[in-house]
Amino acid sequence: MTETRIGYSTSQIALHWIIAALVLFQLFFGESMTTVVDAAEDGAAVSSADQALGSAHYWIGISTLALVLIRLLMRVVSGAPEPAESGPGWMRIAARGSHGLFYLLLLLTPIVGLLAFYIGDPWGDIHSLNKPVFVVLISVHAVAALFHQYWLRDGTLKRMLSPGR
Template identity: 75%
Template structure:
């Protein structure tokens, strides 16, 4: 793996923010899939909106899985920028752990969703457990980015907003 410059490429930044937007959509509208599956199990009709959102949840989950695979390949080929110098080692360890957990969740959640859709329980229960994990991890990630931007002022957030030149 090669190290990149001090920041991320435009492609890495685009993949990050597209993935983030798709995950946010899933978190906000994913319950429609549960509504659709439960209605099908009970032989009940489902609204057109829930049907559309349930279908979108399925396809966006596949898109997230594909984008994460692309991100991982890009990371293996191009590397990632070194952490900003000067921070305590525990912050760098926490950053590596949280990024690793993000990749694990971003890969496992769509796979578990497919298992839930095609196989059923217990996969749907396990898939559903990832929602609160994502919410906590995203919250910590966003707070850490804001902490770096406004408290430490080390340019960490800027690296994910503007490509390395």
């Protein structure tokens, strides 16, 4: 008899939260990279704080890309639990679509950022457009998780907080 997974593995959960923390760092401190690039184009000096944050933005972007690739590989190898059966069908479709968009953004944003860094515009402008998309998607994701936890009470949030088999 085959066991059905009810939650994610410890590694999948850890990667989820590490990637989330890295993305939030990028959203809050990513403007320093713009400051550094603009200063370099203008031949102007940049503060040591902006230089450090710009460098961090670069390396955290590369780290995020690597961790997302690992997470996708783990998903292919280990799978993922079935979505909760509560709620209307459109919610499962929306969840699948939003997760797909997350993975797409998590892969393309660092790649486009690298293109922006090494090639320049229009890649920098395209890279910047992803920030508001991430903000909206993260907000919807968080509200949906809380809705599942406190309204539907279907255990969806628990699956990203504690490992299941």
